[in-house]
Amino acid sequence: MSKTILVVEDELSIATLLKYNLEQAGYTVLLAHDGKDGLDIAVAKQPDLILLDVMLPTLDGMEVCKELRSLRKNIPIIMLTARDDEFDKVLGLELGADDYMTKPFSPREVIARVKAVLRRFMPMPIEETVKEEISYEYGELKVFPDRFEAFLGEQSLEFTPKEFELLVYLLENKNRVLTRDQLLSAVWNYDFAGDTRIVDVHISHLREKIEENSRKPLFIKTIRGLGYKFEEPKK
16 A cells, blocks of 8 residues: 655645655655645544645644644654755754755655655564564663653653654663764764754753753763763662
């Protein structure tokens, strides 16, 4: 069954070009030309991925992304913008976008990004599901990657998909020092041209959620001049 992509783009020429190339690549495409319609279609149709323009009439892309995440809709989102603006980039990712592309972009680049993001969200093969569930437990922190769940004591924690992916990657590499560039490559899956502030912002959000005191973290340690490391708290 082909994957369904929702394109939310108010520039007709760009929307038409995206639709044509995505359909040529084998995807089913839904179109919306303003933010409100895009949000309504996303909620009603549950597409496999959304290409979401930042500048939209009625409701901008940032608000659409924020609303979808508040509704716990974990649909992968790739933000599109004509502005190569660091603020837009960081804010979009903070709100829960999974990737970010600046116009103009080539159809080949769009297809490559779509495939990369969808690959990360593919369900486990059936034979994998019979294996014992992976979980991590350190002190009060419990994380269940397969269920997209985490708890601090009895409190359920809420993360954006990218925050959760970052947390799981840190857990998978416990006690290893990971540079910001390593984290960009592993979690965001492509080079942000050295924009390591994205990593710092997400680390800060994780600390606010899993640390009792985010200024004196027990789990995620900063290794000055290098990067970050997840450690089990000393008893």
